[in-house]
Amino acid sequence: MIIVKSNSMICIITVLCLASLGFNYFYGDLDIEKMFFGKSMPTAQMSSPQIPEVEHHKQSVILKDLPELKLVNKSIRLDKEYEPIDLVPVKGVYLREMAASALVKMLYAAESEGINDLVAYSGYRSYATQSAVYYNKIASLRPKYGELAEVEAAKLVAPPGASEHQTGLAADLTLKAFLDYEYVLNYDFADTIQGHWLKKNAWKYGFILRYAEDKEGKTNISYEPWHFRYVGLEHAKTIYERNICLEEYIDQSTTE
Structure with a gap:
């Protein structure tokens, strides 16, 4: 003991x-x-630490609300006061900064590949300017179409407020040689090497051929081989690869 x-x-x-x-x-x-x-002490319940699960929510982006995808047509119009605040002069026209920068790159790339003589003929247009263009077109068609002149004019020229040119994101491109033509913007452009190059390569710089020949039923605008719209690189690539127009792109993205 x-x-x-x-x-x-x-x-x-x-x-x-x-x-x-x-x-x-x-x-x-x-x-x-x-x-x-002499007695058991209470013990805390021990368990493996719980690591909180992190949920990765895919943000739903409403494409039509993106500035570069601003949709303007006969059904979705801009008011007469709308004017982009970042318009800059480029190649003789005015465009929004993002479109202007892309246009310079695209035209430089074309020249580096031997595609010369491309010029920007039209860029930003105010509501008032578009109104003048539209009603002048109606007047020019009146002798031929009479009361249907306005209907026919709307197929060729967007009514005021319905023109993409007012967004500052659209440019009409043509050839220097065409500047002396009665119709500077004409369908012959589609058959030029410049027209072919743009149709094939514009998407690489964020532009799309806005009013394609096979999309008239969707855009309600006649084929315009000279009209290119800036939408950004990612969107232009998808639109080009899917062979769709801007209306279809936004509609499809909304339903996906």
Whole structure:
């Protein structure tokens, strides 16, 4: 029988006991608390730490609200006060900065490939200017079509507020040689090497052929091989590869 009178000895014996028991305190079935204190002590429930799950929500972007995809047509019109705040002069016309920069790159690329003589004939047009163009067209068609002149004019020229030119994102391109023609913008452009190059390569610079011949039923505008609209690189690539127009692109993206 060993009688221990010193508190320090009690501590030493306690430490030795724990050492001899080793890791059984943590991993074994021994109830150490009951050995020393006569009862089991409540223990906290231990469990593996829970790592919160991070949900990656794909943000739904409403394409029609993107500035470069601003949709303007006979059904969706701009008011007469609308004017982009970032218009800049480029190649003799005015365009929004993003479209102007892309146009410079595209025309430079064309020249570097031997595609010369392309010129920008029309860019931004105000509501008032578009109104003048539209009603002049009606007047020129009146002798031939009479009361149907306005209907026929709307196939060729967008009514005021319905023109993409008011967005500052559209450019009419032609040849220097055509500047002396009665109709500077004409269908002969489609058969030129410049017209072919633009139709094939414009998307690489963020532009699309806006009014394609096989999309007249969707755009309600007659074929215009000279009219190119800036929509941005990503969107232009998709529109070109799918062979769709801007109306179809926005409609499809909304339903996907």
